[in-house]
Amino acid sequence: MDIIKFSDYFETLKDKENSYKIRDEVNIKHYFSEHLFDHLEVNSSIYFTGIEIIDLFKYVKFRNINIYFNDIKTVPTLNISGENCNIYFDRVKGSPKDLFIDYEDYFNLELRGSFNTIQLFRVKYEKIRISIEGSIIDLCIEKCIFDYLSICGSLYDKIELLTLTDINPMELIKEIKVDVVPINYIKFIKLTSLNKLLINKVKIQKKLLIISSTIKSVEFQNYMANNLCMINCTISELFIDIKDIPYLDQGIRKYIQYNIKKIISKNTKINFLEINQSNNLEIVEINLTSIDKLKISNLKCNTFNLNNNISLESNIFGCIFQNLVFKDFYSSSLLNIKNTQLKKENNHLNINNSNLDNVLISPSFFEELKKISFTKSSIQGLKITNFIDIPLKTINPNNKDKNTNYLILFREFKNLAKNYGDNYLYHKFKALEYNERLKREINLFDRSVLQFNKFTNNHTTDWFKAFKLLIILFTFNLSIITSYLYNSYDNFNVLDIAKLLPYLLSPVSFLVNYKEYEFHNVIYLFDFLYNIGIGLIIYQMIAAFRKFNR
Numbered sequence: 300m301d302i303i304k305f306s307d308y309f310e311t312l313k314d315k316e317n318s319y320k321i322r323d324e325v326n327i328k329h330y331f332s333e334h335l336f337d338h339l340e341v342n343s344s345i346y347f348t349g350i351e352i353i354d355l356f357k358y359v360k361f362r363n364i365n366i367y368f369n370d371i372k373t374v375p376t377l378n379i380s381g382e383n384c385n386i387y388f389d390r391v392k393g394s395p396k397d398l399f400i401d402y403e404d405y406f407n408l409e410l411r412g413s414f415n416t417i418q419l420f421r422v423k424y425e426k427i428r429i430s431i432e433g434s435i436i437d438l439c440i441e442k443c444i445f446d447y448l449s450i451c452g453s454l455y456d457k458i459e460l461l462t463l464t465d466i467n468p469m470e471l472i473k474e475i476k477v478d479v480v481p482i483n484y485i486k487f488i489k490l491t492s493l494n495k496l497l498i499n500k501v502k503i504q505k506k507l508l509i510i511s512s513t514i515k516s517v518e519f520q521n522y523m524a525n526n527l528c529m530i531n532c533t534i535s536e537l538f539i540d541i542k543d544i545p546y547l548d549q550g551i552r553k554y555i556q557y558n559i560k561k562i563i564s565k566n567t568k569i570n571f572l573e574i575n576q577s578n579n580l581e582i583v584e585i586n587l588t589s590i591d592k593l594k595i596s597n598l599k600c601n602t603f604n605l606n607n608n609i610s611l612e613s614n615i616f617g618c619i620f621q622n623l624v625f626k627d628f629y630s631s632s633l634l635n636i637k638n639t640q641l642k643k644e645n646n647h648l649n650i651n652n653s654n655l656d657n658v659l660i661s662p663s664f665f666e667e668l669k670k671i672s673f674t675k676s677s678i679q680g681l682k683i684t685n686f687i688d689i690p691l692k693t694i695n696p697n698n699k700d701k702n703t704n705y706l707i708l709f710r711e712f713k714n715l716a717k718n719y720g721d722n723y724l725y726h727k728f729k730a731l732e733y734n735e736r737l738k739r740e741i742n743l744f745d746r747s748v749l750q751f752n753k754f755t756n757n758h759t760t761d762w763f764k765a766f767k768l769l770i771i772l773f774t775f776n777l778s779i780i781t782s783y784l785y786n787s788y789d790n791f792n793v794l795d796i797a798k799l800l801p802y803l804l805s806p807v808s809f810l811v812n813y814k815e816y817e818f819h820n821v822i823y824l825f826d827f828l829y830n831i832g833i834g835l836i837i838y839q840m841i842a843a844f845r846k847f848n849r
Contacts (some may be wrong), residue, residue, distance in 0.1 A: 361386075379409070382433075385416035419443050431456040431480045441465055446473045452480030464488040477501050487512055526560055532567040539574040564588050574598055593634070609634055621646055625676070628653035636660045641667045648672070656680030665689040672700050673708040678715055686719050695731055706735045762843035765836045772833065804830060 344365040360380040367387045379386065408424040410417060413433030423444040431452030439462045440448070450461070461482050466472060466489065474495045477485070481502040490496075490512040498507070499520045506526040509517075518538040519527075539562070562574075562585045572587065573594040586604040587593075593613035602622040609630040618639045626649070634657060641648070641664050649672040656677070662685035671693055694712065699705065709732040716724035737746065805826045 380411050382413050384414045386410065386414055387416070387418045387420070431458065433457075435459065438462070439464075448472070448475045449478065450476070450480065451478040454479065454481065456480050458482040460484050460486075462486045462488070463490060466490050466493070484508075486510070490514060527562045529564040529567040529569075531565070534567065535570045537569050537572045539572075560584075562586070564590075615639055622649065623647075624649040624651070625653040625655065626651045628655070630655075630657040632657060634658045638662075640664055643667060645669055650674070650676045650678065652676060654680075658682065660684070663687060668693045670696070670700075671703075671708070673703050673705075673711070675704075676711075678711050679718070681715060683715070683719060686716070686721060686724070688724065691727075694728075706732065706739070709735055762840045765840035765843065768836055769833070769840070772836075804833065 344367065345361075346367045346369065360382065361384045362382045363384070364381075365385045365387075366379075366381075408419075408422070408426070409428045409430070411430035411432065413431075414435050416437045417429065417435060417439070418437070419427070419440045421442045425445065426447045426449075427440075427443075427445050428449045429438070429451070431450070434457045436459045438450070438458055438460065441462070442465045444466075448463075450458075452458075458480055459482075461477070461484070463475070464486070472490070472493045474497065475490075475493060476497045476499065478497075479500045481504070483503070484505045485503055485507040487496070487507075487509045488511065490509075493512065493514045495516045495518070496514055497518045497520070506528060508526075509529045509532055511531045513533045514535070516536045516538070517534050518536075518540075520538075520540045560583045562582070564587055567589060569587075569590045571592045571594075572590050574585075574596070576582075576597045576599060579599065582598070582600040584602045584604070585598075585600050586602075586606065588606045590607050590609060592611035593609060593615065595614070595618060596616045598615075598618040600618065600620055602624065603618075603620045604624040604626060605628050606624075606626045607628065609628075610632060612632045613630070613634045615634070615636045616638060619642060620639070621642045623641065623646075636659065639660075646668060647670040648668055651672070651674045653676045657680065659682040661683070663683050665683075666687045666689060668689055671689075689712065694708065695705070709728050713725060713728035713732055716728055807822045807825045807829070
């Protein structure tokens with residue numbers, strides 16, 4: 300064992316008024332020497348066990364040392380300063396019922412400086428404030444009682460791991476605030492009675508994980524993290540604000556771009572979620588389950604998943620998504636998706652086991668769709684404005700999605716177009732439904748009916764197709780008539796064609812007058828069938844023209 304040198308591990312500090320006297324410094328040295336027995340172990344550790352911490356601590360700064368507090372009594376406000384230190388608190392000896400005798404005995408704890416490790420275990424303070432100066436590898440607060448917890452620093456400081464776990468469920472925590480300091484990983488576990496959690500101007504490099512917690516209000520202001528994950532939690536209000544924050548760097552005003560990479564809530568009940576974004580960065584994924592009310596504005600997200608039942612009127616406004624997913628979704632109140640766009644390239648709408656009856660899309664973004672998946676869902680009650688079209692290669696692609704029932708998909712869009720009042724889209728989706736039905740295993744009679752409907756319906760959707768078919772048939776018949784006249788009369792005159800124009804409607808029966816060959820009267824049957832076909836085509840052309848050119 301080495302003899303302790305006070306200057307190696309302690310530095311006396313003056314308060315703002317330089318009020319302490321020389322005898323106080325002597326008392327400080329004597330106090331610590333008495334409890335250290337004038338010795339310090341090789342691992343540079345100091346233990347305070349079963350003693351009373353005096354107010355003189357505020358005049359001391361620890362350096363390069365491990366500090367352990369076990370079963371201590373403290374002054375109303377404990378201030379500890381450190382540099383390159385590890386600090387550990389454990390106030391429990393014996394069974395948990397002996398945790399504290401006097402629950403009215405609240406104290407304040409303030410830690411400031413550079414600590415490698417800070418562990419608070421079963422401590423009781425009214426207010427805990429930890430000011431970071433430098434880097435902390437591990438900050439752990441476990442089974443503690445407090446009203447307020449504040450962890451703050453600057454953009455140049457850092458916490459590797461922040462863990463809050465098993466905070467006493469019998470006491471209501473009024474507020475936990477994490478401010479400014481960058482953190483690598485945050486874990487909040489079993490915070491069962493928290494009134495407010497505030498994350499402000501914090502850059503989280505890996506993940507913020509909240510597990511099995513009950514929180515009334517969670518607020519993220521100017522927050523950046525790769526992954527925000529909530530599992531088995533109950534949260535009354537969740538606010539997320541994303542924007543670029545100005546700060547001064549050597550007198551120059553700069554901006555930090557705060558962003559969230561992922562937001563995932565798994566088996567988590569959130570009564571109200573609000574997300575506001577005012578910068579141009581993109582969130583990779585948001586996966587939401589069990590949320591009563593949503594208010595999301597100006598969000599830019601690659602994949603936005605709605606996997607829950609929304610019970611209160613909600614709004615998604617001015618957002619841009621790459622992939623929009625409805626899975627096990629139902630809204631008993633109106634979900635208003637307004638002024639929301641899908642990215643033009645490789646976007647995807649996935650509707651799986653969902654009912655969009657109380658969803659309003661204003662205006663429609665279906666014309667921008669590149670891919671749609673549809674499984675065991677309904678969109679008949681979907682309300683939509685400015686429904687222009689949906690690309691044919693999107694709704695009926697060459698490479699079909701194996702999980703999508705295209706027959707149901709076409710039928711749903713057919714009914715949607717009918718409710719919207721668009722005849723063109725109605726017949727377009729109706730034709731697609733017929734074509735899809737023809738691919739199914741059906742009997743010969745039904746297949747014949749469907750083939751006939753397919754032919755007529757294709758012409759009903761476009762009057763010009765029927766018109767072109769009439770021109771082709773009349774041109775073919777006119778060529779036959781012209782050839783007949785040319786070979787039957789010695790002095791052929793083009794004006795003679797006019798004499799046989801009535802035969803355009805009976806293109807075969809005039810051949811009975813042909814002298815060189817004799818035709819059976821059955822050719823009148825061909826004329827009859829031909830007239831039926833011409834009449835049907837003319838009817839389809841007129842019907843299509845009236846429907847789509849009113």
